[in-house]
Every structure is written in C-alpha cells, then in structure tokens.
Amino acid sequence: MSAIVTGEAETRTDAVAxxxxxxxxxxFEDHAARLYRDGQIPGFVHLSTxxxxxxxxxxxxxxxxxxxxxxxxxxxxxxxxxxxxxxxFAELMGRATGxxxxxxxxxxxxxxxLGIFGANGIVGAGIPIAGGxxxxxxxxxxxxVAVAFFGDxxxxxxxxxxxxxxxxxxxxxxxxxxEDNGYSEFSPTGAQHPVPVAERARAYDMPAQVVDGNDVxxxxxxxxxxxxxxxxxxxxxxxxxxxxxxxxxxxxDPQRYRSEAFDASFRDPLEQAREALVEGGxxxxxxxxxxxxxxxxxxxxxxxxxxxxxxxxxRMVSPLAATYPERDSPVFAAxxxxxxxxxxxxxxxxxxxxxxxxxxxxxAGIDVGLGGNVFGLTRDLAAKFPDRxxxxxxxxxxxxGAAVGAALDGMxxxxxxxxxxxxxxxxxxLLNQAAKLRFMTxxxxxxxxxxxxQYGVGRSSAxxxxxxxxxxxxxxxxxxxxxxxxxxxHYGLLxxxxxxxxxxVFIENRLLYEKEAFEPQSDFRVPLGKARIARQGDDVxxxxxxxxxxxxxxxxxxxxxxxxxxEVVDLRTISPWDRETVLASLAKTSRIIVYxxxxxxxxxxxxxLAEAAESGFWxxxxxxxRLAGRFSPVPYSPPLERAWLPSADGLLxxxxxxxxxx
Numbered sequence: 315m316s317a318i319v320t321g322e323a324e325t326r327t328d329a330v331a332x333x334x335x336x337x338x339x340x341x342f343e344d345h346a347a348r349l350y351r352d353g354q355i356p357g358f359v360h361l362s363t364x365x366x367x368x369x370x371x372x373x374x375x376x377x378x379x380x381x382x383x384x385x386x387x388x389x390x391x392x393x394x395x396x397x398x399x400x401x402x403f404a405e406l407m408g409r410a411t412g413x414x415x416x417x418x419x420x421x422x423x424x425x426x427x428l429g430i431f432g433a434n435g436i437v438g439a440g441i442p443i444a445g446g447x448x449x450x451x452x453x454x455x456x457x458x459v460a461v462a463f464f465g466d467x468x469x470x471x472x473x474x475x476x477x478x479x480x481x482x483x484x485x486x487x488x489x490x491x492x493e494d495n496g497y498s499e500f501s502p503t504g505a506q507h508p509v510p511v512a513e514r515a516r517a518y519d520m521p522a523q524v525v526d527g528n529d530v531x532x533x534x535x536x537x538x539x540x541x542x543x544x545x546x547x548x549x550x551x552x553x554x555x556x557x558x559x560x561x562x563x564x565x566x567d568p569q570r571y572r573s574e575a576f577d578a579s580f581r582d583p584l585e586q587a588r589e590a591l592v593e594g595g596x597x598x599x600x601x602x603x604x605x606x607x608x609x610x611x612x613x614x615x616x617x618x619x620x621x622x623x624x625x626x627x628x629r630m631v632s633p634l635a636a637t638y639p640e641r642d643s644p645v646f647a648a649x650x651x652x653x654x655x656x657x658x659x660x661x662x663x664x665x666x667x668x669x670x671x672x673x674x675x676x677x678a679g680i681d682v683g684l685g686g687n688v689f690g691l692t693r694d695l696a697a698k699f700p701d702r703x704x705x706x707x708x709x710x711x712x713x714x715g716a717a718v719g720a721a722l723d724g725m726x727x728x729x730x731x732x733x734x735x736x737x738x739x740x741x742x743x744l745l746n747q748a749a750k751l752r753f754m755t756x757x758x759x760x761x762x763x764x765x766x767x768q769y770g771v772g773r774s775s776a777x778x779x780x781x782x783x784x785x786x787x788x789x790x791x792x793x794x795x796x797x798x799x800x801x802x803x804h805y806g807l808l809x810x811x812x813x814x815x816x817x818x819v820f821i822e823n824r825l826l827y828e829k830e831a832f833e834p835q836s837d838f839r840v841p842l843g844k845a846r847i848a849r850q851g852d853d854v855x856x857x858x859x860x861x862x863x864x865x866x867x868x869x870x871x872x873x874x875x876x877x878x879x880x881e882v883v884d885l886r887t888i889s890p891w892d893r894e895t896v897l898a899s900l901a902k903t904s905r906i907i908v909y910x911x912x913x914x915x916x917x918x919x920x921x922x923l924a925e926a927a928e929s930g931f932w933x934x935x936x937x938x939x940r941l942a943g944r945f946s947p948v949p950y951s952p953p954l955e956r957a958w959l960p961s962a963d964g965l966l967x968x969x970x971x972x973x974x975x976x
Contacts, residue, residue, distance in 0.1 A: 326594065330604065332374055332530050333587045336366040337608040339390040340584055342399060345616055346389065346406060346420070350565045354620075355406045359420045362390040364528075364560030367583035368493050369394040371533025372461060372553070375541045381429040381447045381460040381723065383440030385493075386421040387559075388433030391463050396428050399612055403619035410629075411622040415756025417631060422754045431722050432755070436746050438464060438471035441490070442715020443747060445477045448486035449716055450723035452548055453676055453701065459545050460719070461489045467498030469511050473742075476712035481550040482518040483707055488550040489540055493527065495559040496580075500571045515552040527555030528583040531590060557583070631757045633749075633791035634816050634890065652833035657801050657826050660833065661691050661766075664808040665728060667836045669699050672726060675812060676702040679713060679730030679766075688732060689768075689827060710740035717763040718747045718817075724760075726812055731767040734821060735781045748817035749792030762815045764808075770824040770861065771911055771959050777947035780955075782912035784859075787819050788889035788921075794818040794842055795888040799863035801831030803886060806840030814842060823861040845892035847899070851881030854905040854973055856965070857896055857922055859885040862909050868962035873969050880969060888918055896922060897930050904935035905972050909965055914942035936972045941965055 343361045350359045362369065365387075373382065373394035384391040392402065397413060405412030406420050413423055424432035431447060434440040444462035451458045468474050469492065481488045498506045515522035521543070525536045533555055540551050558580035592598050655663075668675045676699075677692060683705035686693030696703040706713050710731060717727040731737065737744075744765070751759045771780045787795045794816050798804045804822070811818040848863055849870050856866045863884045870880035881899050885891055900906050906926050908919035919940035926938050943959045 326596070328374070329531065329591060329594070330596070332370050332534060333591060333601070334604050334608050335370045335374070335394055336530060336584055336587055337605050338399065338612060339366045339369065339393050341609050341612040342393060342402070343389055345403070345612065347561070347565060349406065355420065356408060357419050357421075358386075359406070359565045360387040360563065361561045361565065362387045362559070364558045364580070364583065365493055365495055366390055367530035367533050367587070368491065368527045368555040368557055369463075371530045372463075372491055372537045374534055375537035376459065376461065379429060380458050381431055381444065382463060383431045383444040383447075383461075383719075384423070384433040384463050385437070385440065385465055385468070386433060386435050387465070388423055388463070389420070392423045392425070392430050392433065395430050397423065397425055397430060400615035400619050403616050404622045407619060407622075408624070409619060409622035410625040411619065412756070414754055414758070415631065416625045417756045418754040424751070424755045424759065426722060426755065426759050431719065432751060432759075436742055438468035438473035439715070439742055439747060440464065441468065441473050442477040442480075442712045442743060443719035443722065445481045445486060445488050445712065446716030446719020446721075446727070447723045448481065448488040448550075448719070449484060450720040450725045452484070452486050453725065457545055459487045459489055459541055461491055463491050463493060465498065466492055466494040466503045466511055467506060469514060470498070470506055473711055473715065476707075476709035477715060478514075478518050478550070479707055480709050480712040480716065482520055484704065485549050487544045487548045489544050490550065490552045492552065492554045493557055494554050495557050496576060497559055497563070497571065499563045502571070502573065502576070512552065512554045518550070520550050520552060522552040522554065524554045524556065527557030528580055528586060530583060530587050631753050633753060634794065650835050652835065655831050655833045657804050657829050657831055658689065658691055660801060660805040660831050661808060661822070662693070662695065663833065664805045664812075665692065666695060666698070668728070668809060668812045669695070669702060674725045675728060676704060676720070676725065677728045677730070678704040678706055678716065680706055680708055680732055682730050687730065689824065691827075710736055711743055714740045714743035714765065715747065717765070718743055718751070718761060721761045721763040721817070722751070722759055726762050726764075728764045728766060728812055731765055733779050734767045734769040734783050735778050737767075737783055737786070744787070744793065744817070744819070745790055749790045752816075753792055760815050761817050763817050764811045764814075765817070765819045766808075766822065767819065768822040768824045771943070771948055771955065772825055774950055774952055774955060775948075776950040780948040782910070782943075784821060784888045785912055785917045788891075788918060792817065793889065795821065796842065796886065797821045797823075797860040797888055798886060799826070799860050799884050800846070800848070801826075801829055802834050802838070803840050804831075805834055806838050807842070807886060810839045810842050818842070821860065825861055840886065843887045843890045843892060845886055845895040846884045847881065847895070848884040849880065849882040851879040851903065853879045853903055854907065854969055855881045855883060855896070855899040855903045856907045856909055856969070857883045857885060858909040859888060860911065862911050865962050865965060866909055869965035869969060872962065872966050876970060878969060878973050891918075891922070893925055893929070897926070900926055900930045901933045904933055906930075906934075906938045907965070907968050907972060908938075908940045909960075910940070910942040911959060912942055913945050914940060915945045917942055936975070939968055939972055941968050
C-alpha cells in the first residue's frame with residue numbers, strides 16, 4: 315500500500331513541477347512581449363505563448379545529458395530544459411551576462427552544457443543538427459536521446475525530409491517533435507500540407523503519435539513512452555502535438571490571417587493544467603501560491619538582468635576559436651621523407667591515421683564506405699572502421715547538418731561534399747550553422763568538423779562540376795578554408811583540419827590526386843593559417859593556392875630564361891590567410907601578382923591585392939596585378955576550357971609585363 319501511495323505522491327510532485335515550469339515560461343514571455351514593446355529588447359521576438367505544454371511535457375521526459383534543438387520560437391524549450399531565467403532575459407536584452415553573452419538574442423538561445431544545442435533563426439535547420447547529435451550518441455554507444463522541436467511549417471523544408479530520411483537510414487535515437495500550432499507563419503497549416511503531418515512518418519518507416527499539445531499530462535505521457543522506445547531501440551520517432559500559437563508569428567504581427575473559429579477550439583494549456591491539479595485533489599490555494607512564487611522568481615531574474623552591463627567590444631568572440639599560434643612550432647617542421655606514394659593515398663592515410671588516433675573521429679558521406687569515394691580515396695576504410703565510415707543517402711544538407719550536431723556533441727566528424735559545386739544545396743548548414751554557432755553562443759559551442767570536397771578545371775567537367783568557390787566560403791566569418799598544393803601538405807593540413815576546434819572546408823584539386831609524393835611520418839602536421847614560400851625569388855611575388863601553385867612554379871621556371879627571379883607564395887589556407895608572409899614577400903620583391911583558378915571578379919585576388927595596396931603600398935614598384943578565369947561559367951569543350959583559364963604561358967606574360975621596367 316505504501317508503495318502505491320509513494321507512487322501517487324511522486325506523480326503529483328511531477329505534475330506540480332510541470333505546472334510551475336509552464337507558469338515560468340508564460341510569465342517570462344509576457345515580460346518579453348512588454349520589453350519588446352518598450353524597446354528594451356532589440357531585434358526580433360517570437361513567442362510560444364499557448365505552446366507551453368509541448369515544451370514542458372517533452373523536456374520533463376528527458377535526462378540532463380539528452381539534447382534538444384529548437385526553433386526561432388524557442389524560449390519555452392530552453393526554460394523547460396533548465397536554462398537560467400536571468401541569463402535568458404539578459405540575452406534577449408543583449409547584455410554581457412546573457413546565456414550567449416549577448417551574441418545570439420531571442421532566436422538563438424543556446425546552452426550546450428545543458429544539452430540545449432540552440433534555437434534557430436532558419437526554419438527546419440535544427441533538425442539535421444539534432445540528427446547529428448543522435449548519430450554521435452549512437453557512435454559513442456551512449457543511451458541518450460536527441461530531440462528536434464520544429465513547427466508544422468518546417469515539414470515542407472528539405473531539411474526535414476533529408477534529416478528524417480538520414481536518421482531512419484542510420485537508425486539513430488532522434489525524437490522529432492512537431493508543434494503543429496495551426497499556422498505556418500502567415501498561412502493555415504491545412505494550406506501548406508497535402509496530408510496530415512503524422513502520415514509523413516510512414517514514408518520513413520518510423521512510429522508516430524498525435525497528441526493534444528495543450529494537455530501537458532498527455533504530452534508528457536506520450537513523450538515518456540516515445541523517449542523510452544527511442545532510447546532503447548536507437549530508432550527515430552515522430553510526435554505531433556496539436557496546439558495553438560496564441561500570439562502572432564512575431565511581435566507586432568497584425569495577424570489578419572487568423573481564424574477565430576479555429577483559435578476558439580483550443581483551450582489555454584495553463585488553465586487545463588490548473589484544473590487537472592485541483593480536480594486531482596490539490597487545494598486551489600496551493601496552486602495560486604505556486605503561480606505567485608513563479609511570478610516572483612521570474613520578476614527577480616528580470617530585475618537582475620536589467621542591471622547587467624553591456625558587452626565590451628573588445629570581448630567580442632572571435633569568429634575562429636583558434637588564432638593558431640602553434641603555426642611556428644617546431645612540431646610543424648618539414649616531414650621526414652618516407653616511401654614514394656601519391657596524393658590520393660596520402661589523403662586516405664590522413665583519414666585512417668585520424669581514425670586510429672581519435673575514437674571521436676568518423677567519416678560520413680555519399681558512397682564513402684563500400685564505394686570508397688567517387689575517386690577511391692576512402693577505399694577499404696569501411697572494412698577497417700566499420701562503425702565509423704558511414705555511407706549516407708544523397709542528402710548534402712543532412713550530411714553537413716549531422717556533422718554540426720555531432721561536433722556540438724564532442725565528436726570530430728569528417729564529412730564529404732562530393733563536388734565543391736554542390737555547395738549550394740547545403741550552404742545553410744555551413745553559412746548559418748557551422749560558421750555561426752560558436753559566435754552566437756558566446757564561445758560556449760565547439761564546432762570542430764571537417765568538410766572534404768574537391769574541384770578542378772581541365773577535365774571537361776563543365777559548368778556544374780568545375781567551379782572554384784573558395785572566395786564564397788572565405789567571405790563567411792567562422793569558417794576555415796584550406797586549399798593544399800604540395801603533396802605532403804595534403805596529409806599535414808588534413809590532419810590539422812580534423813584536429814581543429816573550428817569548422818574547416820578542405821578543398822582538394824582532383825588534378826593533383828595522382829601527383830607523386832613522399833609519405834610523411836604520422837605525426838607530421840601543417841599549421842592552419844600559415845603560407846609557405848614554394849620558391850624563393852627577388853623580382854616579383856606570385857601568390858596562389860592549390861593547382862595554381864604548380865602553374866605559378868612553371869611560369870617562374872620559364873621566367874628565369876628572361877633573367878627574372880620569381881618568388882611563389884602558396885597560401886595553403888585561404889581563410890584566415892597569412893597576410894604577414896605575403897606582405898613580407900612583397901616588401902622583398904616590390905611587385906605582386908595573384909593567380910587564381912576561380913573567376914577573376916570578386917575573388918580572393920581582390921582581397922589580397924587590396925591588402926597589398928593598403929598595407930604594402932610603399933613597397934610597390936609596379937601596379938599589383940591579378941590573373942584568373944573569365945567571368946563566365948566554365949565551358950565543356952576542351953579548347954574553350956583551356957581558353958577560359960589562363961595557362962602558365964599567360965601567367966608568364968603577366969610576369970614579363972610587371973617586370974618590364976626592372
């Protein structure tokens with residue numbers, strides 16, 4: 315009998331805790347609405363008023379080390395998962411003591427220490443990240459669960475479909491929670507989806523349940539069951555919570571699209587929870603007291619947050635976690651030459667050695683496992699590391715998003731983007747997620763991942779398989795962009811990239827894959843952010859990267875016949891680029907040319923030459939010059955392709971021109 319009584323008491327205690335958390339969320343958001351109205355919160359504010367039962371019902375079914383990703387309407391999720399109220403108010407007001415140091419604001423509340431991997435300003439973008447966290451849990455054999463909260467509008471995005479399909483194919487512990495709140499921004503849900511949201515689960519062979527999202531006990535019961543199944547089976551599931559967003563899409567939304575009849579069909583979840591407690595025998599006076607205690611608690615947090623200081627500009631989080639001071643360390647000395655090999659095998663060795671050295675490293679991508687990569691670079695790695703070399707569906711957004719989530723969960727993923735040209739189909743996960751999360755969390759998040767990809771002009775691969783897009787990536791603060799040229803650098807730079815705490819895009823040139831190399835020792839590293847002098851010279855500096863360095867070396871050799879000494883600088887890392895080495899070379903030679911295999915306009919050559927003009931002006935004895943591809947897509951026909959990209963002969967002409975008065 316005592317056991318039954320104890321169980322009833324525990325159940326009542328849990329119900330009280332859920333009610334109090336719902337009140338906390340409601341009071342927090344009522345204050346947020348007022349603060350925004352009064353101009354104390356800058357930027358956008360999206361409130362989840364009316365959806366509290368979903369956040370609380372689900373998050374109270376989780377453990378501390380479980381992970382959630384959220385939406386731009388994420389205050390309730392964060393509070394239900396345990397986020398600090400005072401810090402959240404400070405974050406919304408942009409103060410230094412905010413959850414993210416004032417760097418994220420309302421749409422980007424995060425606290426990785428609590429498993430809150432971030433609210434998100436991009437619809438659906440958190441779903442692939444949660445899937446990546448779930449993959450990390452599976453690889454680490456941890457009985458944890460990742461939960462992705464999203465609205466019904468996100469079900470129409472590619473991110474939802476790609477991430478859900480990937481989670482089902484890889485069988486990871488991911489619970490998808492759709493807050494079906496009636497409106498996808500300004501459109502009724504029924505106008506956005508041809509079938510009910512829950513029916514989508516059938517396409518991915520995963521269980522689904524629809525629940526009254528305004529009944530916190532019903533949500534909690536369903537979540538407890540589904541979380542238990544997901545945790546024990548390591549398979550994804552979908553929970554659809556029918557609820558109502560009681561305020562506009564954003565604060566200030568005129569809400570002309572709302573249906574009074576639809577809205578009236580939903581009861582307030584707080585009223586329902588209060589009634590359930592009273593009907594269960596809890597005195598109404600106790601309920602009133604708990605509600606007042608929560609109001610007092612939230613009010614006190616707001617008062618303290620309002621007095622918090624503004625962030626100091628000089629304490630702004632650097633876009634990159636590392637300044638790479640180790641680049642001059644003797645650890646990065648020239649490699650001891652081992653047996654002869656090829657670049658393709660060095661890349662494979664770098665990945666194999668990283669997998670051997672660190673259990674947190676895994677490889678994932680399209681056909682990287684059994685297929686061994688389209689160029690055979692990962693062949694046989696799946697046999698040696700069967701659990702950590704993972705074939706994925708053709709889902710670039712989900713692949714990169716999974717890398718982000720796994721990195722947030724402490725792993726060091728290496729994922730493959732088959733061609734650099736495919737960047738467009740997954741750019742959000744690099745541009746708005748990988749590159750921004752460390753900054754927007756005030757430095758709390760580590761996003762150490764590597765995206766391997768390749769390009770190359772010269773094989774008639776045409777306009778969609780030849781592009782050199784490094785300038786696009788280098789324009790994104792928070793990304794490291796690497797383009798190796800030297801055979802041994804392919805090994806040393808890739809090992810450094812995999813170990814980096816920052817997201818690195820590692821761009822290979824496929825024309826270099828079969829270039830001969832010497833196998834370096836396994837501890838050989840090349841520092842990120844440090845250029846090398848590929849050839850010493852006195853009369854002119856030629857700066858390039860990747861295959862362009864080899865073109866520059868050919869032109870430099872021929873320039874010797876004209877009594878011109880060319881210094882060739884290999885950038886190695888495009889961003890952050892090594893200004894010091896380039897400017898030092900310019901000071902030595904007084905002339906500079908930048909050669910690039912990308913289109914000329916708005917490329918990296920413009921940035922380098924602008925720096926040369928600004929910081930190296932007094933060293934210049936001739937106008938700086940640049941040589942690159944024509945401003946058009948890369949043609950398919952071999953003669954046209956050769957004409958599109960200047961050759962070593964064309965670069966030699968530039969060298970002779972700039973040195974004509976030497």
